[in-house]
Amino acid sequence: ETGVTQSPTHLIKTRGQQVTLRCSSQSGHNTVSWYQQALGQGPQFIFQYYREEENGRGNFPPRFSGLQFPNYSSELNVNALELDDSALYLCASSPDGANTEAFFGQGTRLTVV
Amino acid sequence: QQQVKQSPQSLIVQKGGIPIINCAYENTAFDYFPWYQQFPGKGPALLIAIRPDVSEKKEGRFTISFNKSAKQFSLHIMDSQPGDSATYFCASCGGGNTGKLIFGQGTTLQVKP
Numbered sequence A: 001e002t003g004v005t006q007s008p009t010h011l012i013k014t015r016g017q018q019v020t021l022r023c024s025s026q027s028g029h030n031t032v033s034w035y036q037q038a039l040g041q042g043p044q045f046i047f048q049y050y051r052e053e054e055n056g057r058g059n060f061p062p063r064f065s066g067l068q069f070p071n072y073s074s075e076l077n078v079n080a081l082e083l084d085d086s087a088l089y090l091c092a093s094s095p096d097g098a099n100t101e102a103f104f105g106q107g108t109r110l111t112v113v
Numbered sequence B: 001q002q003q004v005k006q007s008p009q010s011l012i013v014q015k016g017g018i019p020i021i022n023c024a025y026e027n028t029a030f031d032y033f034p035w036y037q038q039f040p041g042k043g044p045a046l047l048i049a050i051r052p053d054v055s056e057k058k059e060g061r062f063t064i065s066f067n068k069s070a071k072q073f074s075l076h077i078m079d080s081q082p083g084d085s086a087t088y089f090c091a092s093c094g095g096g097n098t099g100k101l102i103f104g105q106g107t108t109l110q111v112k113p
Helices: none
Strands: A005-007 A010-013 A019-024 A029-037 A044-050 A053-057 A064-068 A074-078 A087-095 A108-112 B004-007 B010-014 B020-025 B030-038 B045-050 B056-059 B062-067 B072-077 B086-094 B107-112
Touching (some): A019 A108, A029 A074, B020 B030, B030 B062, B045 B062, B045 B072
Antiparallel strands (some): A005 A019, A044 A053, A064 A074, A087 A108, B004 B020, B030 B045, B062 B072, B086 B107
């Protein structure tokens, strides 16, 4: 176990709705990165939060947004859900300082119908 | 310049065999090359990682070979076991930020008893 926990584990939403996914980072880790993994594909980087500030973003539209809290836990929000948003959403945490491995949670499986 | 190309897409070996998975990257600024193992319904788990100052790294039955001039790296699994059956992803990143990973497309490995 990595100590990175995500909730919920599964979620079904209707197209057009909004969803919030949550991640608790490993103890001592202040950096959280979010990824989207479509079925049969590698994870794709959405964005990263470091000490409550966004620290880089991948090629995802603005309806994907996030937050990081003072305890370094994080949320991923997706507005106006589309069918193509159906995927496994992963968060990864890493400690301060560069060059240290990132560890993933078990993911949230989002299905948009 | 941000792609990581992984091959083969799938691989079947007999127990005890040595599956080899290859990855090629384009961005010469990449300086961290991890391999992740993912079982169905789970998040990716870090297996082993290498930095470009060495050409090979071994951890248990897993070995990374790294060729900086060719911009390629590969994973070898010695004495493979049925429990190694999973999807394997290579990844790369640069600037010391190990949370901003670019993943390959994945290789599904089946180890037959």
